[in-house]
Amino acid sequence: MIQQRLAALRSIMKREGWDAVVVPGSDPHGSEDVPERWMLRYYMSGFTGSYGDIVVTQEHAGLWTDTRFFIQFAKELGDTEYVLHKLRVPEAEPYPDWMVRNLPAGCRVGIDGTCMSVAEVESLKEKLKAIGGTVVNRPDYIDELWPDRPETPNDAIFVLDDTFTGRSTADKLSWLRKELASRECDSMMLSSLDEIAWVLNIRSNDVLYTPVVISYLLVEPQSATLYTNLAKITPDVKAYFDANGIVAMPYGEAIKAFDTLPEGERMLMDGTKMNFAMFSQGREVLGERLTDGTSPVVLEKALKNDVEIAGFRKAYLKDGIAQTKFFKWLEETLAAGERPTEMDAADKMASLRREQGNYLEESFAPITAIGENAALPHYQPTHNACSIIEPKGLYLLDSGGQYLEGTTDITRTVPAGPLTDLERIDYTLVLKGMIGLSAAIFPKGTRGANIDVLARIPLWKAYRNFGHGTGHGVGHVLCCHEGPQDLRQNVYDQPMLARMITSVEPGLYREGMHGVRHENMILCVEKGQNEFGDWLGFETLTCTYIDPSPCVTELMTEEEKSWLNDYNRSVYTRLLPWLSEEEKRWLRSKTIDNELPVESPTDDKWDDE
């Protein structure tokens, strides 16, 4: 099968006079999870990993991917003619360099520019110059190569009501037009699916885990045009569009949008997000009338309004109810001698979330991991390949839900049974890190790189560390990972601002032993001002208890122990109205009946504000 497809591609290449083709792995919108229509990498190779580029010539078929997928390559592509080209190893040779070494002078390389970034194509062009090679952007070859290629999804669009969004699309469009005017632009072409969904207050099912609409959006002074699969537009949505001056056009027409721009008007596009094909078409048609700049939607979307914030609080309350039921179920199931698998547990968690109102779907593929499996930060078990949860060591569950009120993402690590001293120490140090950052107060202007260390220093002082960022922004009924803020060592540009919601999720991973991660979602809030500055801090939105029983209390300060006791007390109090008597008793045993001994109440006298 794979061989036939390669043969078909090579025959197209011969006809077109292409010496090589790049088969990229992404979609035109930079989605984290790629819709079926753009799974060409999988179609051409059978590779199911989430990262990799394929290059095919008449003599060679290669997949360029990194360390995470070397084993998977062998398993899935071992029997094909594909050769693995290793990235992120010392001897790595990216595919453009490989091309320069292997293609003939004056070569022509076919690409689908809709699925490649501007930077990627420009860098490829630059490299190929060395052998007089050129790039041919011809997205249409794929339809010929892939006869039964799926269309973009036609699930209905639904409108996310202002009672959930807190801000009408009329208001957002009017705000965006003012922003564009302030940059001396008249219109803007958007391609990021979460930005489009946010501006128009629409959602759908086009991408797994993220309720967005596959589309482009052109915002002009008097109108807005949504380029999408027209089958998605129900009469209700049509009426909503009409009321807001929004016109729907077929998805494939977006590329022609530049031709219709009135004489003299200027357009903004974000060249870091727009795909190469659209961007270069815009540049060709508009020339200097195209401004390449950061989309104003990115920051505005990250600053949650009061209704969104209230929604997030509600979503985390729902999550807290579901998680309480889940961890009670897990403990009792194990105690009863049953041995669920990791996927049984994930399914149980999803079903408990589904019981909550306004639930849409999971917000990402859950990481459900017992023992040494949790040492892989991005462990992805399947129903066919996962472990049984034995009552021993630590169990880690990183999961989340899409509710109409907000998007959740939470990790808890709990004892499945007896723990080693090292497991308890690691559990405690990671928790200290999460508390350290959650309890921070900082002046306006502070960036992620300035405070990231607060989640790491307890680990660092014990010569331990984790290899991922400390936290990421989250969208409102949108992407689980959202910019522009981030908590990591190298985020220098974007200060933390009030109304941003960010995860805090330090971890520790010991290969072959265990993994720990504690993840809460924190809202940046104003904390007043004084002669020393304007102050910000965090409010924890997540409402799920953190088990104090594994804590090594001698490693914790009085402040840290008080923080944990206070947090668990607040979780218990908030969840109380929503739990059965039995669930209340159980949660009480995990929280207020299980507080860490504190030598004196937290001394607030030095906080004389």
Added chain:
Amino acid sequence: MIQQRLAALRSIMKREGWDAVVVPGSDPHGSEDVPERWMLRYYMSGFTGSYGDIVVTQEHAGLWTDTRFFIQFAKELGDTEYVLHKLRVPEAEPYPDWMVRNLPAGCRVGIDGTCMSVAEVESLKEKLKAIGGTVVNRPDYIDELWPDRPETPNDAIFVLDDTFTGRSTADKLSWLRKELASRECDSMMLSSLDEIAWVLNIRSNDVLYTPVVISYLLVEPQSATLYTNLAKITPDVKAYFDANGIVAMPYGEAIKAFDTLPEGERMLMDGTKMNFAMFSQGREVLGERLTDGTSPVVLEKALKNDVEIAGFRKAYLKDGIAQTKFFKWLEETLAAGERPTEMDAADKMASLRREQGNYLEESFAPITAIGENAALPHYQPTHNACSIIEPKGLYLLDSGGQYLEGTTDITRTVPAGPLTDLERIDYTLVLKGMIGLSAAIFPKGTRGANIDVLARIPLWKAYRNFGHGTGHGVGHVLCCHEGPQDLRQNVYDQPMLARMITSVEPGLYREGMHGVRHENMILCVEKGQNEFGDWLGFETLTCTYIDPSPCVTELMTEEEKSWLNDYNRSVYTRLLPWLSEEEKRWLRSKTIDNELPVESPTDDKWDDE
């Protein structure tokens, strides 16, 4: 007098056809303290502040300076025709913008390009383009304007022996030539006085507080040429130069050095450090043969060798002896009813340092401040204008010395008498910050901006902050402030590396009330490696007790209290051999007899390395 000088300048301007002249405030080498020869700003205006640019036209004489010097301007220049142009205020208009508004089209602006940076002149040129104006670089006008202008100093150069530097100039020159070759350059022109002094292992008295030699240094493959006042070369130095292939040439000849460069040879210059006149001359003569790049000396000089590190330890031991005697003297003097002035105290401190062997001079103007004076972080009292030290509140002394073994910089804040609760709390919070950063462990690659917060978070959590950086590098018998590392919120480029020496000096300043700063010098050291990374930490070099008596112990963790007890115990132990019986008793009362109660010994069991 000032008016006559302005008249003389205007007459030169008329003759040359200049519409304006920029009188800059720095010297050709970017020195922090400017030698007399370049005090043209003072000569032309009487202004003694350390920052400001003067622009003179036929109708106007203006001084551009910032908030720190507004009062000083009124005091010193109030009776002259000078007008104050305020910088760092919302309505600030930098002098190039002022010129564009006030000079005629096609104007000519005279400058001394030897005392302006490349960036400054380029930015001025760019601005003046708007009115068709040009810049005329004519340093020689100053000699005409200032008949008795001082020459560059002729104090003798002395060689800092390899027993102090740990590395011969032959070795350093050979290393530098290899570095240049690796950047495809043959030679380098240096202008930073500390870089030149470091490469050649020479010192002198040309700049106050920094024992450098005013000079340029041209390093070529087979020789090195030092452009300096030849009167500085003693027969011993001449012999040393001969032995190392170093030729001395008159200072003024440096500008001609580019003409003699052999055909085809390439030269490196650091455009961020070289003054405009030299750099543009180099560019004109050499064209593409001039490479603009960071001086390799900067980083190499910051990585102290074993001999330098041992020297620093010795210098801080000497400082510790002198400081112990000083604080004992201060306490006893006040107890005896005497009331020294702030300058009496600084003089006493300097005299105690002078008693130590191999002492050269103070390493900067001491900040000696009682009570509310300490709320000005850069308070600079003089013998004519300083306060009396009353036995009440906090006394702050920030001082340092140049010893042949190393350069010191230390701040201690001590109780001069009874303290308020707020003084004690602020004292404690600042100390917690210093301890937090000093005790940090961090992986290789960590930059200043990533760990700066550790010195601030105890203050931030009490809604307090300080407006200066947390720490700066220090030279070896060189500048008290040295790059490339820094501990501050925005230092993103330079990772902390083993062998760097940096101050840690958090503070807190309350206008009209008090100021606190605790400053130690810390050496970055390797702390081993494991599966989580390569680890770095700090060793405190400063060896002066920190008074525990003002501490509010309820605000401190067990770890912080233990750190302070351990530090003071170590100071006492190290200084013991060098103190009289009476001094020992006194220091004992401040340290091991005055330890903070710790509830349990520091628990190291979680540090399983």
